[in-house]
Amino acid sequence: xxxxxxFIERFSVTCNKPVSHLQLACCPSHCAVPWQDKGIxxxxxxxxxxxxxxxxxxxxxxxxxxxxxxxRLVLCSASEDYVIVWDIDRSYKTVTLKNALLWNRIVxxxxxxxxxxLSLCPLSAKLTACSGSxxxxxxxxxxxxxxxxxxxxxxxxxxxxxxxxVNLLISISEDRTFKIWDVKKGDILFESxxxxxxxxxxxxxVEQNSQFIIGSGDGQLWCYTLPVDHKCRLVTxxxxxxxxxxxxxxxxxxxxxQNRPDGMTGNEVRGTVETAKPVLKIWAQKLQSSHASLQxxxxxxxIGSSDGLYLLDLDTSELLxxxxxxxxxxxxxxxxxxxxxxxxGNMCCLVTSLFGTSVxxxxxxxxxxxxxxxxxxxxxxxxxQLSVVPSSPLMTMSPLNAELAKHGRKPQRKIGWSLxxxxxxxxxxxxxxxxxxxxxxxxxxxxxWQLYDHYCPRC
Numbered sequence: 001x002x003x004x005x006x007f008i009e010r011f012s013v014t015c016n017k018p019v020s021h022l023q024l025a026c027c028p029s030h031c032a033v034p035w036q037d038k039g040i041x042x043x044x045x046x047x048x049x050x051x052x053x054x055x056x057x058x059x060x061x062x063x064x065x066x067x068x069x070x071x072r073l074v075l076c077s078a079s080e081d082y083v084i085v086w087d088i089d090r091s092y093k094t095v096t097l098k099n100a101l102l103w104n105r106i107v108x109x110x111x112x113x114x115x116x117x118l119s120l121c122p123l124s125a126k127l128t129a130c131s132g133s134x135x136x137x138x139x140x141x142x143x144x145x146x147x148x149x150x151x152x153x154x155x156x157x158x159x160x161x162x163x164x165x166v167n168l169l170i171s172i173s174e175d176r177t178f179k180i181w182d183v184k185k186g187d188i189l190f191e192s193x194x195x196x197x198x199x200x201x202x203x204x205x206v207e208q209n210s211q212f213i214i215g216s217g218d219g220q221l222w223c224y225t226l227p228v229d230h231k232c233r234l235v236t237x238x239x240x241x242x243x244x245x246x247x248x249x250x251x252x253x254x255x256x257x258q259n260r261p262d263g264m265t266g267n268e269v270r271g272t273v274e275t276a277k278p279v280l281k282i283w284a285q286k287l288q289s290s291h292a293s294l295q296x297x298x299x300x301x302x303i304g305s306s307d308g309l310y311l312l313d314l315d316t317s318e319l320l321x322x323x324x325x326x327x328x329x330x331x332x333x334x335x336x337x338x339x340x341x342x343x344x345g346n347m348c349c350l351v352t353s354l355f356g357t358s359v360x361x362x363x364x365x366x367x368x369x370x371x372x373x374x375x376x377x378x379x380x381x382x383x384x385q386l387s388v389v390p391s392s393p394l395m396t397m398s399p400l401n402a403e404l405a406k407h408g409r410k411p412q413r414k415i416g417w418s419l420x421x422x423x424x425x426x427x428x429x430x431x432x433x434x435x436x437x438x439x440x441x442x443x444x445x446x447x448x449w450q451l452y453d454h455y456c457p458r459c
Contacts, residue, residue, distance in 0.1 A: 007329055008364075009362055010362070013358065016037065016357065018353075019034055019335075019359060020353060022061075023117055032064045040075070063077070068122045072088075080112075083108050083110075084105050084107055084108070108127060112131045114132075119158075130159050131156075132156070152177070155173060157199060158200075158202060167182060176194045177192045198220070199216065200215070201278060206301070211223055212224055221279060240305065246319070279303055280335075280337050283339040304349070307332075310322055310323075323364070334354060338351075346365065348362070
């Protein structure tokens with residue numbers, strides 16, 4: 001069977017230093033890559049023209065994120081000296097491709113330390129910068145520190161604004177906890193217990209279900225609800241490694257190795273080396289497929305790990321497909337992911353090498369995914385039986401605890417004829433209990449010669 005290329009490599013660049021764990025930026029039209037430590041190069045995703053160079057930082061660029069402010073495409077970048085907001089649209093219009101003018105940028109933060117993560121809220125024009133154990137709340141249009149959120153015991157790895165309530169902010173940290181903040185007051189609305197033995201690395205909001213997902217360095221996933229009272233409740237907890245093992249067992253049962261989809265090959269085919277599966281990125285994009293059964297899956301999220309992409313269905317806690325980083329790609333182990341919706345239903349992924357200095361832009365081929373979805377639907381039966389094991393006993397007032405009333409055995413009815421009217425009638429055996437506890441049965445029987453309405457001629 002011919003191999004299907006799910007990843008299309010648009011370009012690959014080599015940096016002068018490792019950038020494996022830096023937060024890179026990617027949007028449907030552009031991607032940003034650090035260049036020579038202090039500079040930034042902006043590439044167009046569908047055009048291999050020379051990139052736009054942004055120069056303004058005096059330290060190494062450590063985090064970047066794209067966003068929109070007043071219908072303008074902007075890029076937020078951070079180093080130890082400055083946090084800068086760049087007007088990308090204006091830069092393309094007013095400068096050459098090799099130089100960027102200084103008036104196309106706004107310095108919104110100064111000397112905040114090494115910033116690990118940036119997050120932009122386009123509705124409120126606010127920006128968060130995670131530096132150490134603190135989260136700086138900045139104004140994205142001018143230099144103004146709106147507040148500093150301090151409560152974590154370890155370095156903050158990510159923070160995101162709630163898309164349906166811009167006054168809420170969730171932060172995750174290496175102390176293995178997450179906290180929900182009131183942005184206006186700076187108060188903690190909810191804080192979790194220690195979730196894992198590994199740091200929490202990624203965070204994503206599922207707006208259609210009012211939920212959010214957190215991923216850790218050992219491949220654990222937690223899905224929580226975010227109600228109005230801010231009392232988060234755990235919906236499901238998943239293990240990426242166990243889901244992959246279950247997925248491969250199902251593949252071995254339903255298809256032969258010759259007909260197995262290339263994007264879902266088991267470990268015994270790829271090799272025996274097992275790697276950790278950190279949850280580096282979580283992203284939601286509806287599966288573009290012409291197959292009806294897969295179009296109904298509306299709660300699918302992509303998980304970017306060190307060895308590839310994983311597609312999960314949150315409603316069923318099922319791993320749908322695996323897209324490994326293999327073949328002729330320049331990167332086989334990823335250090336970080338920046339994912340965005342592309343043109344034509346495709347998905348753009350800006351990936352850094354885990355051990356090298358290269359950065360590559362991959363495009364997930366929607367046509368190849370559609371073929372993979374069709375082969376999945378043909379391989380798996382929709383009539384599979386599902387066994388659900390309860391995790392806790394039933395509640396006291398649960399209707400499942402109801403018992404059926406037990407009735408005693410009814411006395412057996414017998415048929416007989418009465419001797420009084422010489423006609424066929426029914427009678428019931430009567431039980432009479434005497435004084436010593438024995439049962440006496442009285443009944444009446446009809447003689448054999450009276451069982452018929454006429455007499456036998458021989459009589």
